[in-house]
Amino acid sequence: MKQNMHILVTGGAGYIGSHTVVELINSGKIPVIVDDFRNSDPRIIKGVEEIVQQKVIFKKVDVCDLNAMRKVFEEYSFDGIIHFAAYKAVGESVQEPLMYYNNNLNSLLVCLMLAKEFEVKNFLFSSSCTVYGEPESSPVVTEESPVLEANSPYGATKQMCERILADTTKSGTNIKVLNLRYFNPIGAHHSGFIGELPIGRPNNLLPYLTQTGAGILEELTVFGSDYNTDDGTCVRDYIHVSDLADAHVKGVDWLMKQEGVFNEVVNIGTGHGASVLEIIHTFEKVANLKLNWKFGERRAGDVEKIYADASKAKSLLNWTANRTMEDAIRDAWNWEQKWRNETTDNH
Ligand code: UD1
Numbered sequence: 001m002k003q004n005m006h007i008l009v010t011g012g013a014g015y016i017g018s019h020t021v022v023e024l025i026n027s028g029k030i031p032v033i034v035d036d037f038r039n040s041d042p043r044i045i046k047g048v049e050e051i052v053q054q055k056v057i058f059k060k061v062d063v064c065d066l067n068a069m070r071k072v073f074e075e076y077s078f079d080g081i082i083h084f085a086a087y088k089a090v091g092e093s094v095q096e097p098l099m100y101y102n103n104n105l106n107s108l109l110v111c112l113m114l115a116k117e118f119e120v121k122n123f124l125f126s127s128s129c130t131v132y133g134e135p136e137s138s139p140v141v142t143e144e145s146p147v148l149e150a151n152s153p154y155g156a157t158k159q160m161c162e163r164i165l166a167d168t169t170k171s172g173t174n175i176k177v178l179n180l181r182y183f184n185p186i187g188a189h190h191s192g193f194i195g196e197l198p199i200g201r202p203n204n205l206l207p208y209l210t211q212t213g214a215g216i217l218e219e220l221t222v223f224g225s226d227y228n229t230d231d232g233t234c235v236r237d238y239i240h241v242s243d244l245a246d247a248h249v250k251g252v253d254w255l256m257k258q259e260g261v262f263n264e265v266v267n268i269g270t271g272h273g274a275s276v277l278e279i280i281h282t283f284e285k286v287a288n289l290k291l292n293w294k295f296g297e298r299r300a301g302d303v304e305k306i307y308a309d310a311s312k313a314k315s316l317l318n319w320t321a322n323r324t325m326e327d328a329i330r331d332a333w334n335w336e337q338k339w340r341n342e343t344t345d346n347h
Contacts, residue, residue, distance in 0.1 A: 005029045006076050007252060008120075010063045010111060011084030013040035015196045016126065016185055018048055019245035020082060022194070025052045027249045032076050033058045034069070035085065039199060047193035063107040066114075073118045080122035080252050083111050086157070089203050090130070090301060093154035104157035108164060116173050122255040124248060125165055127179040129237070129267070129306060130155040139235065139273065139305035143181075143265045143312055151301045162265070169263040176258055178251050183237035183269030183308050185244050187328030188335030195335030196241075205279060206238075206329075210336035213287055220291060222276050224298035229305055233276035237269035237307035240323035240331070244268055250317040269308025270321040279329070286330045 007024055011017040012033030018040075024031045033045070033056060045058055057076075061068045063085040086104040087093065093100040108125070115123055132141045133148030133155070150156040165177045186206040188195025201217075202208045212220045225232045247268045284291055313319045 005079040005256075007031050008034065008072070008076070008078045008081045008111075009084065010034045010082070010107065011040075011086065011126075012058075013037060013042070013044045014084055016182070016241060016244060017084040018044045018194045019189060019241045020084075020248045021048055021056065022051050022189060023242070023245040023249045024252070025054070025056070027253075029249075029252070031056065032072070032078070034061050034063055034072060036060055036062045039087070041197055044194055044197065047189075050193045051189060051191050064103060064110055066110050069110050069114055073114045078118070078120045080124065080255060081111055081115055081120055082124045082126070082248055082252065083108060084126045086126065088154065090152045090154050091203055093152050093157075094301075097153035100153045100157055104154075105160060105164070108161045112164070112168055112175070115175055116168075119174065121174050121176055122252065123165070123175050123177045124251050124255065125161060125177065125179045127162055127181045127265075128155070128158045129181050129183045129269070129308065131159050131162065131181060132306065134303045135306055139307055140309050141267065141306060142309040143267055166263045169261050174261060176255055176261055177263045178255050179263070179265045180247060180251060180268050181265060182244060183239055183267070183306075185241045186238045187240040187242065187323070187331040189242060190331050190334075192331075192334045192338040195332065195339065197339070205276065206332050209280065209283055209291065210332050212293070213283065213289060213291055213333065214336050214340055216340075218292065220280070220293040221296035222280070222293060223296055223302060225295040227298075227304045229275055231275050231277045234302055235273040235275050235305040235307065237272065238274055238279070238325055238328060239268065239270050239321055240328040243321040243323050246322075247313065247317065247319045250319040254317050264316070266313050266316060267308040267310055268313055268319075269310050271308055271310040273305060273307035274325055279325070282326055282329050283333065286326060287333050
């Protein structure tokens, strides 16, 4: 395989993007990050550089800006593209559907048009288990499970992007596509230099929980106590973000080795479900504190129970999750404390 491959990473300053950049560098590849910090922070780039002990290539560009992106493609000869840049808040997407369709579809179209123009053959897309909607019979979903109607504009953008990619591969281009459907990424790099950085009040469970633990938020509300699960709270497949980052490296390596043109789909999860209460109890054990939480109403649009059949990731990409839920929660808590301390020191 060619040495020093250049990989375009759109949204590379984001949560999953930044962890992937670290693992790409660890595997000898050269990521070129494109991000405009609309939902990330320049200090994350510094954190990545701290971990890998080298400068990273970074372009502050809006991925929807075709001309600006063309300049990036003119400057580097890319061997592959990992496309993360997108909005990702389910609730916000219901309030601002046009913003979601505009950004999530256009950023993909720009990347694909340029991939075609500059003959970049390997394309990895950041998709989501949200494409499965509410599983009908079993909570375990395989890649063959039906893609049901999305319950949010955010979910619809992921389905539409997958469709656009599938149509592109059928149209006679040379682009090989791998869609990774992630379950629930949590945690942070074990060094504590990078992690999830929600802007404003977090929507997702883990940042809400760690911010409550740190005393920034008063109380965590558990959305619903009467679901048809062992303890009445929703079940998800929580995966350590560094395991997810590893899956991207494996995915890129796999793409490079394949011949022909195809559109492949792979679930990335641990294969195990955990409830909201299990997460809270693990956090209390790891952080050695009592969390302030209460039961509240169900959140609209929440799926009761979903986790991955992750066997295809193992057979196709030779990837499995190595880190435990406890590792992920410990790393998230470490990150929360480190980030707060540094932010307080800086101001
Ligand atoms: C959703 C999407 C997922 C997307 C992710 C990113 C679905 C099925 N999943 O994940 O595709 O990538 O958002 O934003 O649409 N919870 C609480 N209290 C809180 C916050 C969350 O109890 O304050 C519970 C939720 O009810 C849920 C679990 O924690 O059961 C996880 O929620 P969250 O972290 O928001 O992720 P999902 O909704 O599973």
